[in-house]
Amino acid sequence: GNSVTQMEGPVTLSEEAFLTINCTYTATGYPSLFWYVQYPGEGLQLLLKATKADDKGSNKGFEATYRKETTSFHLEKGSVQVSDSAVYFCALSDRGNQGGKLIFGQGTELSVKP
Amino acid sequence: NAGVMQNPRHLVRRRGQEARLRCSPMKGHSHVYWYRQLPEEGLKFMVYLQKENIIDESGMPKERFSAEFPKEGPSILRIQQVVRGDSAAYFCASSLRGQNTEAFFGQGTRLTVV
Numbered sequence: 001g002n003s004v005t006q007m008e009g010p011v012t013l014s015e016e017a018f019l020t021i022n023c024t025y026t027a028t029g030y031p032s033l034f035w036y037v038q039y040p041g042e043g044l045q046l047l048l049k050a051t052k053a054d055d056k057g058s059n060k061g062f063e064a065t066y067r068k069e070t071t072s073f074h075l076e077k078g079s080v081q082v083s084d085s086a087v088y089f090c091a092l093s094d095r096g097n098q099g100g101k102l103i104f105g106q107g108t109e110l111s112v113k114p
Numbered sequence: 115n116a117g118v119m120q121n122p123r124h125l126v127r128r129r130g131q132e133a134r135l136r137c138s139p140m141k142g143h144s145h146v147y148w149y150r151q152l153p154e155e156g157l158k159f160m161v162y163l164q165k166e167n168i169i170d171e172s173g174m175p176k177e178r179f180s181a182e183f184p185k186e187g188p189s190i191l192r193i194q195q196v197v198r199g200d201s202a203a204y205f206c207a208s209s210l211r212g213q214n215t216e217a218f219f220g221q222g223t224r225l226t227v228v
Contacts, residue, residue, distance in 0.1 A: 004156075036219075041221075042221055042222075043118070043120075043205055043219040043220050043221040043222050044157070044205065044207075044219040045219070046216060046217075046218075049216075089156055089157070101147060101159055101162050101170060102147075102157075102159065102217065103159070104149075104156035104157045104158070105156050106154075106155055106156040107155075107156050
């Protein structure tokens with residue numbers, strides 16, 4: 001079945017460091033891919049998405065590129081801030097099917113120190 | 115335009131009691147999804163409902179758990195005879211359509227069974 005695997009956390013970085021959080025997936029067909037962010041005590045917010053191969057999603061300085069050949073959707077940011085401290089979830093949905101039915105990775109906690 | 119509203123935010127139940135979790139979707143949204151997040155894990159899909167119908171309950175435990183989304187009022191996730199293993203965060207999401215659409219998440223209900 002479909003699945004998502006993320007790099008384990010926690011990830012601790014200094015402010016202005018470069019961030020990469022790895023995400024790989026297993027899926028049949030052509031899934032849509034997402035990154036969600038969860039700040040402490042809150043629900044999930046959609047950070048970015050990509051719906052087909054080679055698409056790049058971007059938002060708030062974060063980027064991720066849908067790589068079908070490597071089945072990956074790694075999250076990157078050039079310069080992190082303390083306010084980026086949160087848990088990040090990679091997710092997929094079957095393209096065109098049940099847009100809210102998502103398969104999530106286990107989450108990666110990011111802690112950014114001043 | 116209020117987001118997805120879940121209540122209560124925190125719920126404590128003794129073993130054997132019933133837990134009722136409520137979710138009011140975003141205005142105009144008729145598709146609701148429930149997820150469970152166990153400690154240190156990602157979110158796991160439980161059930162997908164459209165007004166008065168269960169569309170997909172493939173993630174629901176076979177016993178003690180039920181969900182509804184009546185014509186009027188919020189969606190309810192009901193857990194009967196709770197056990198300690200039910201302690202988790204329960205998230206609701208809603209979407210405008212069932213396909214090719216973004217899901218918006220509530221802040222979650224944190225259930226603690228003592």
